Amino acid sequence: MDIAIMIEGQNGLNWPRWKRIVRAAEDLGYAGLYRSDHFTNANPPDLDSLELWVSLTWLASHTKRIEFGPLVTPFSFRHPAFTARMGAAVDDLSDGRLWLGVGAGWQHREHEHFGFDLLNIPGRMKRFEEGIRVVKQLLESDEPVNFTGTYYSLKEAILLPRPQRRGGPRLLVGGNGKSRTLPLAARYARAWNAVLIPPAEFKSLNNYLDELIHRNGRGPQEIARSMMTGIIYGENKQLYQQKLATRSGGKASEGQLRARGLICGTSTAVVDQLGELAEAGVERVMLQWLDLDDLDGLESLADRVLSQVS
16 A cells, blocks of 8 residues: 655645655655645634645656645636646646546635635535536547536637646545545546545445446446545654644544544554555555644654555
8 A cells, every 4th residue: 555645735834844845755755745725724823825736836846756636626716627737737747646636625714715606515516527527528638628517618628738648637536425426436537535534434435436436337447546544643652642632632532533534653553554444445545744844753654654554
C-alpha cells in the first residue's frame, strides 16, 4: 500500500509552509501529496489559505517523483471548463503525476463570504454530475464538444493543446455515499477515495463499488481505491500522548478515535492499522497531516513506517 500525505490548505497554508512540505514529501519517500481546496477555514478566525491550482503548478515544476492533486476541487466555485484546462496543463507540466479530485462543494461559510451559490444537496449533486461530464468530455474529445445541461453548456468547445496523456489527468471522486458518490465514481472516475472510515466499512463499500462498476460495464481494475484518514502519531509514547491530548481536547479516547477511522499511536501501532486498511483493499492512504509545521513528525513517520508498509 502506498502512503501519501494530505494537508488542509485552509488552515494556515502559505508559500513558505507549502514549499517546505512539498520538499519534505518528495525527499522523504512519500508516494504523494494532496491538499484541500478552500477559500477559508470553516470557522473563524480566518487563516492563510494558499490558492490550490497556483500551489499545484509550483509543485509540478519543482518535484519529479511524487503524485499529487486536490482532495477535492469543487464545482461550486470552479467552472468545469477551468478545472479541465488547469488540470490538463498541470498534469502535462508534471509528466502525468496529477490525480484530478473533484467534488460538489460543502463549506457554507466560504460560499457566503465570496458570493458563490452552494445550492441544496439535490441541486449540488446534479451540478456535480454535470461538472464531471463536462470535464470528461473536454479532456477526452479531440473534436469540439457540445453540451446542454441545467448548470453548464458548451458550444463547439475544445481544449488546445490536447492533453499529453490520452484522456487527460486521472479523475478522482471522493466520498462514502452509497446513493450518490459511489455511483458517480463507478461511472466516471479512475479512482475512488473514501474518507475517514474504519477498515470494515471500507471493505463493505469497496465491495459495493465493485458491483456498481460491473453494472456500468467496467472492470474493477479500472478504478484505484484510496482513503483519506486522520492520523495522530508520535515517535514515542510521551510525544504521542501529548499530540493525542491536543488533538482530542480530552473529549475522545484513543479507542473512540480509532473506531471513527483515525490512525493513532507510535510507529508499531500505525503500521498495524495501516496493514488492516491494506487488507480491506486500500491501495493508497492519504494521511491527513494537520500540523503544517511538524516536519520532524513527517520525517519520523517516514523513517519508522514507510519501509514497513510501502
